[in-house]
Amino acid sequence: MLGEGIAKGLVETARNFFGSYFIKDRLTTVQYPEERLPQAEAARNFPFLVYDGDDWLAGLRCVSCQICEKECPPKCIYIEKSKDKKPDAIGKPQFYPTVFNIDVSVCMSCQICVEVCPFEAIKMDNDFELSTDDRFCGLLWDRHRLALPNSHYQKIHPTDAAVSDAILAEDKAKVDAKAKAAVENKASAATPSVAHVDPGGSSTQ
Amino acid sequence: MIAPETQELTRVTATADGEEGLFELSLGPHHPSTHGVFRMDVVLDGERVVKLKPVFGYLHRNHEKIAEGTSYLASMPYTDRLDYIGSLTNNWAYALSVEKLAGIQVPERAEYIRVITAELTRLQNHASTIGFLLQEMGASGSPLMYGFREREKILDLFETLTGSRMMCNYMRFGGCRVDLPVGWLEQTKKVVADFPRFLDEFENLLTDNEILMARTQGIGVLSKELAIQSGVTGPVLRASGVNYDIRKVDKYGIYDRFDFKIPIGEHGDAFDRYMIRMLEMRESVKILEQALRDIPAGPIMDAKTKLRGFRPKAGEAYGRIESAKGELGFFLISDGSPQPYRYRVRPPSLINLTVLEDMCIGYNVADMIVIFGTIDIVLGEVDR
Numbered sequence: 001m002l003g004e005g006i007a008k009g010l011v012e013t014a015r016n017f018f019g020s021y022f023i024k025d026r027l028t029t030v031q032y033p034e035e036r037l038p039q040a041e042a043a044r045n046f047p048f049l050v051y052d053g054d055d056w057l058a059g060l061r062c063v064s065c066q067i068c069e070k071e072c073p074p075k076c077i078y079i080e081k082s083k084d085k086k087p088d089a090i091g092k093p094q095f096y097p098t099v100f101n102i103d104v105s106v107c108m109s110c111q112i113c114v115e116v117c118p119f120e121a122i123k124m125d126n127d128f129e130l131s132t133d134d135r136f137c138g139l140l141w142d143r144h145r146l147a148l149p150n151s152h153y154q155k156i157h158p159t160d161a162a163v164s165d166a167i168l169a170e171d172k173a174k175v176d177a178k179a180k181a182a183v184e185n186k187a188s189a190a191t192p193s194v195a196h197v198d199p200g201g202s203s204t205q
Numbered sequence: 206m207i208a209p210e211t212q213e214l215t216r217v218t219a220t221a222d223g224e225e226g227l228f229e230l231s232l233g234p235h236h237p238s239t240h241g242v243f244r245m246d247v248v249l250d251g252e253r254v255v256k257l258k259p260v261f262g263y264l265h266r267n268h269e270k271i272a273e274g275t276s277y278l279a280s281m282p283y284t285d286r287l288d289y290i291g292s293l294t295n296n297w298a299y300a301l302s303v304e305k306l307a308g309i310q311v312p313e314r315a316e317y318i319r320v321i322t323a324e325l326t327r328l329q330n331h332a333s334t335i336g337f338l339l340q341e342m343g344a345s346g347s348p349l350m351y352g353f354r355e356r357e358k359i360l361d362l363f364e365t366l367t368g369s370r371m372m373c374n375y376m377r378f379g380g381c382r383v384d385l386p387v388g389w390l391e392q393t394k395k396v397v398a399d400f401p402r403f404l405d406e407f408e409n410l411l412t413d414n415e416i417l418m419a420r421t422q423g424i425g426v427l428s429k430e431l432a433i434q435s436g437v438t439g440p441v442l443r444a445s446g447v448n449y450d451i452r453k454v455d456k457y458g459i460y461d462r463f464d465f466k467i468p469i470g471e472h473g474d475a476f477d478r479y480m481i482r483m484l485e486m487r488e489s490v491k492i493l494e495q496a497l498r499d500i501p502a503g504p505i506m507d508a509k510t511k512l513r514g515f516r517p518k519a520g521e522a523y524g525r526i527e528s529a530k531g532e533l534g535f536f537l538i539s540d541g542s543p544q545p546y547r548y549r550v551r552p553p554s555l556i557n558l559t560v561l562e563d564m565c566i567g568y569n570v571a572d573m574i575v576i577f578g579t580i581d582i583v584l585g586e587v588d589r
Contacts (some may be wrong), residue, residue, distance in 0.1 A: 012410040013347055025399070028354050040361070042368040042386065071513065073279035082257045109284030115382070116513055124368070124474035159386075 041157060044124035045109050047102065048148040056147040058086070061121035063094040068113035076106035077113065088119070091175050100143035104130055114141055120164040126156050206339055220500040220589050227255060230570075236264045238341050238574045241288065241584030246572075252569045261555070264588040272337075272548040276376070277303055278517050282550070285372040287550065288586040291326040294528040297378035302524030302535035307517035309507050315380035316459045317500040321393065322375065322488040322497070323526070328400065329356040330529035330581075331440075331489075332407075338479060338578040339406045339411065342420050348411060356401045358396050365389055378515065379507030388486060397493045404486055406477070410484070416431060421476035424563040425576035428473060435560050439531025439553050441580055444470035444477035451527040458526075462499075464490045478579040530554055530581055550583040554582035557566070565583060 030037055046189035049057035064081040080099035088094040092177035096148040113122050125148070233244035248256035268287065270586035272280040284299045285292035297319050304311060311319075340376050360370040365386055367373040411417055428439070432445040442449055450467045452460045468484035470477030519541040525534035528550030531553025538547035557580050564575045 002415065005418075009410050009414060012406055015406075016347075017349070026354075026358060043364060044368040052541065067513070069280060071276065073275060073282050096334070105483065108282060108372065109369065110285075111368065112278065112282065112370070114372075138261070174561040 005101040041159065044102065044111055045128045046107060046125050046130060047109075047111075047122050048115055048125045048152075049100065049143060049146045050121055050150050050153055051106050051125055051147050052150050056144065056149075059149075060096055060143070060147060061088060061119055062097050062100065062143075063088050064097040064100075064118055065119070065123070067116050067118070071108060071112055071116045074106050074108055075105040075199055077101070078103075091172060091179075097143055100146060103134075103139060103143060104144060105139045123153050123157070123160075123164075127171060143194070189190050227275075230437070233260075238577070240337070240578075240582060243582070243584055243587070245577075247443070247570070247573070249570065254565045254568055254570065256575055257565050258309050259558055259561055259586070261558070261587050264584045265558070266585075266589065267444045268589040269548050269550060272359055273545055276516070276543050277545060278512065280545075282344050282372065282374045285374055286585055287552065288528065288530060288533070288554065288583045289371055289531050290583055291330045292371055292373045293322040293326045293375060294526060294533060295325055296373065296528045297458075298524060299469050299535050300378055300498065302522050302527060303404075303517065303538050304535050305524050306509075306520060306522035306539055307515075309379040309510050310457075311507060312504045314503040315505045318385065318505065319376065319458055320460070320463075320496045321493060321500070322373075325359050325362065325495045327489045327529045328486055328493075329359040330355050330448075331486050332403075333504070334371065334578075334581045335407070335411070335479060335482055338575070339417070341574050341578040344416075348386070348407070351403070351407060351410070355400065357397075362393055362396060365392070377506065377510075377512070378403040378533055379510035379564055380505045384505050390500070393493075394497050397490060397497065401487070408483060412480070417479075418476065420572075421479055422474060423472070423578075423581065424475045424514070424568060424572050425478075426472060426474045427560060427564050428521045431560065432473065432564060434535075435563075436556050437531070437560055439527070439529075439557065439581075440481045441478055441557050441560075443467065443554060445473035446470055451525060451532055455525065457524075463495050465489075465492050475575055475579045476541065482581075494540065514543065516541060521547075525551065528553060530586070531557055552585075552586040552589065554580075554584075554586040556576065558582055558587060 018025055035148075037051075050061050052061065053059040064079055066081070068081050069077045069079045078099065078101040080096050082096045082098045085093040086096050088096075109124070111124055114124055131176075150161070150165075153164075228249045232245045232246060232247055232251055233239040234242040239245070244260040244263070246258035246260055246584040247254055266286075268283055269513065272283065281296060281299060284295040287295050288537055289343045303309075315454060332352040332355050333349075336349035339348035340346075363373055364370045365383070366389055367375040427441065427445050429445045432442050433447060437445075438449070438451075446469055448467060448469055451457065452465075465488045466479050468488065469479050517537055517539045521536070523534055525532050527533075534551035535554055536547070536549040536551065537545050540546040561577060561580065564576050568576065
């Protein structure tokens with residue numbers, strides 16, 4: 001019958017229009033800057049460097065191994081290795097990056113740097129409002145701008161952060177045990193009475 | 206072989222003085238109905254299409270050559286950007302090829318996750334394709350928005366699982382990157398259970414509509430013979446009446462475990478291509494229901510496969526899957542180094558596009574847009 005399809009279509013449109021007043025499924029629009037949906041825990045946008053403690057430079061977990069620089073598909077990471085060493089997250093003396101730059105305009109947020117990092121040093125942020133009017137320096141982020149505390153990571157990805165903290169705690173325990181054993185060996189060789197020296201402290205992070 | 210004839214036909218003979226003749230129209234690359242940056246060089250006789258030359262390459266990003274200069278893993282995020290509507294099927298096709306090349310076994314649970322994500326991708330791809338098709342017919346607004354509303358629910362699932370809505374980068378050689386988050390299966394079951402309601406409403410709105418029937422039935426007929434000869438795959442081929450679906454032919458992954466049918470068209474016109482997609486969505490829902498019911502617990506990654514320093518032994522492999530648009534294949538040659546020696550994508554969009562001229566000749570300009578819409582291309586995959 002002529003016009004039947006149009007009538008049916010209008011019924012469908014009306015169902016959606018009036019339904020949008022009562023049913024949440026039919027009204028999916030969110031008034032963005034004023035109204036925001038919570039982000040998924042896995043949401044990723046741009047990497048950041050994790051640091052422990054209060055001082056961003058001293059606590060930086062990155063040991064400048066340059067694996068992420070090599071594996072990055074669009075090659076947007078630039079690292080310069082330090083000459084001297086500083087203790088890393090688990091207490092071993094390690095190199096640190098004197099320059100660590102990521103080009104925001106090239107990065108495609110693929111998360112491969114995070115996957116290949118063996119030191120839990122680079123993680124994905126979920127801040128998506130990165131646009132800037134400064135298209136030169138504003139898009140090349142240096143290590144200071146990239147550094148964010150571990151508490152931020154724990155806040156945005158609690159599940160992943162718990163796993164990463166556990167891995168680091170385990171590594172630290174191993175290093176501590178080794179150091180302790182070494183000190184004990186030395187101590188027992190010199191004077192057997194001083195057996196309980198705690199070199200690194202037992203606190204994690 | 207048609208070069209001289211092309212020269213003859215594309216000569217513009219209509220003049221500003223109103224003399225009759227052929228008129229050459231360059232449609233695109235910035236035309237909204239061309240789904241991106243695609244140009245059609247059309248020769249018109251009045252309103253009728255006499256000759257059509259697809260011009261592509263405006264979105265060429267050198268994907269294949271870049272892949273030959275980088276590690277196997279680093280190409281994975283680039284495959285998201287081929288057919289950016291269905292990144293998870295691209296991931297799967299590439300992972301499948303590398304797994305064939307290196308002889309990697311995928312754990313059971315990862316296979317189920319792959320089927321679930323691929324079928325969800327098919328659902329959202331077809332929903333948005335039909336929305337766009339109606340948009341091009343002039344029904345601007347409602348059908349596209351209804352399709353996108355459903356797509357949004359599926360993209361939310363992808364974001365919860367992979368961290369990104371469209372650039373998922375989820376599959377890895379030998380499995381998947383992360384396990385399903387808590388509550389994901391329940392959420393997916395709910396979305397899948399609600400999906401037939403949307404399909405019923407969508408069909409109620411569209412399938413019997415006189416305007417849709419008048420605009421699509423008998424338009425852009427692609428014969429069975431031509432479809433086979435030109436290597437067309439996917440819904441476009443099946444709408445022409447050829448029973449060819451790689452999910453049934455190859456039974457890659459674990460598709461032999463599911464009970465589903467392949468919808469076949471009869472006339473090969475634009476309406477059949479629309480209808481095939483509607484029916485495929487219903488079959489996808491069936492597969493999803495079975496997969497979500499049967500998914501086992503277990504590991505999601507092959508324990509022996511390394512993420513870094515991945516070097517498959519020398520050899521070659523071609524892995525193909527049925528993506529939402531047709532046969533998506535990756536051909537790889539390895540010389541034992543960390544980079545592929547040869548990397549080639551067999552994109553369904555590009556090869557389906559080659560029959561555009563044969564489908565359009567003799568129809569009006571407005572029909573041409575509809576026919577183009579029913580092929581369902583993504584320029585990222587055409588140009589690569």
